[in-house]
Amino acid sequence: MGGEWWRKKWVAWAAAAAIFVVLMLVTPAIPQDEDYHDFADQRVLFLGIPNTLNVISNIPFLFVGLAGLILCHYKNYFRLCSQGELWSWTLFYAGVTAVGVGSSYYHLYPNDATLVWDRLPMTIAFTSIVAIFIIERVDDRAGTKSLAPLVIAGALSILYWSFFDDLRPYAIIQFVPCIVIPVMAIVIPPMYTHSSYWLWAAGFYLLAKVEEAADKPIYRWTHDIVSGHTLKHLCAAMVPVFLTLMLAKRTIEPDRVSLLQMWKISWRERGSKDSNTVDVKYDYAAVSTTSEQQ
Structure with a gap:
C-alpha cells in the first residue's frame, strides 16, 4: 500500500514536470509589456x-x-x-x-x-x-x-x-x-x-x-x-x-x-420538496373539484 502511494506521488510530480517542459517548448516567450507600468491613476x-x-x-x-x-x-x-x-x-x-x-x-x-x-x-x-x-x-x-x-x-x-x-x-x-x-x-x-x-x-x-x-x-x-x-x-x-x-x-x-456532494444532496432535497408541493396542490385541486360537483 505504501509503495503504491509513493509510486503515484512520483508519477504526479513527473507528470507535472513533463507538462511544464512541454509548455516551455511549445509556447513562445512572454516578455514584460512596458505599458504595464503606465497606470491610469498617477x-x-x-x-x-x-x-x-x-x-x-x-x-x-x-x-x-x-x-x-x-x-x-x-x-x-x-x-x-x-x-x-x-x-x-x-x-x-x-x-x-x-x-x-x-x-x-x-x-x-x-x-x-x-x-x-x-x-x-x-x-x-x-x-x-x-x-x-x-x-x-x-x-x-x-x-x-x-x-x-x-x-x-x-x-x-x-x-x-x-x-x-x-x-x-x-x-x-x-x-x-x-x-x-x-x-x-x-x-x-x-x-x-x-x-x-x-x-x-x-x-x-x-x-x-x-x-x-x-x-x-x-x-x-x-x-x-x-x-x-x-x-x-x-x-x-x-x-x-x-x-x-x-x-x-x-x-x-x-x-x-465534498462541496460537490453537499450540493448534489441539496439539489435532490430541493427537487423532492418541489415534487411534494406539486402533489399537494394537485390533491387539493382534486378535492375542491369533487366538493363543487357534490
Whole structure:
C-alpha cells in the first residue's frame, strides 16, 4: 500500500514536470509589456506620494498579513493540526505582509526592477496555498514536503523572468492555482468545516484580475475617482480576509463530504420538496373539484 502511494506521488510530480517542459517548448516567450507600468491613476493626492491610491491601497495586505502571522502563533488560535499546516500558513501570511510592502514600493516607482518586489511575495503566497491544499485534501506528509519545493519554484519563476524577460514560468505559478484550488475545494472532501470560504476567496481574486485588466476603463467610468488597479488591490486583499475568517471559524469536519456532494444532496432535497408541493396542490385541486360537483 505504501509503495503504491509513493509510486503515484512520483508519477504526479513527473507528470507535472513533463507538462511544464512541454509548455516551455511549445509556447513562445512572454516578455514584460512596458505599458504595464503606465497606470491610469498617477495622481499625487497628499504627502507628496506619487500614484497615491495605488500605493496606499496596499495597506490592507499589511494589516491582514500581520494579524494572520500573530494568530498563527498565538496560543494556536487557528487550531492548526500539524507543523506542516503551521509553516504553510505562516509562509502564506508572510507573503501577504510582504505584498503590502513590496507592492507599495513598486507603485512608488513603477518599473521592472521594483516589480520584482511586488511579484516575489505574491508567489510565496500562491505556492504556500497549494501546499496547504495538498496537506488538507490529499496527504499531510506529502503537502508538508511539497512546501519548500513549491516556494522555491515560485521564487525561481521570478528570477527567470528578471534575467530572461520571460513570464511563462511566473504565469504558470500564478494561474494554475487559480484553476486547481477551486476545483479541489469543490471535488475533494475537506478536513475542516467552512470550506465554502475558499470559493469566496477565489471569487474575489478573479474579480481583482478583471479590475486589473480594466484599469483605465474603470478610471474613466468613475470619472477619474478610482482606477481598476486600486480596486484590484482592495479586492485581492479580501482573499486573505476570507481565509482568516475561515481559519477562525472552522472546526474538524466529522463527516468528510465534498462541496460537490453537499450540493448534489441539496439539489435532490430541493427537487423532492418541489415534487411534494406539486402533489399537494394537485390533491387539493382534486378535492375542491369533487366538493363543487357534490
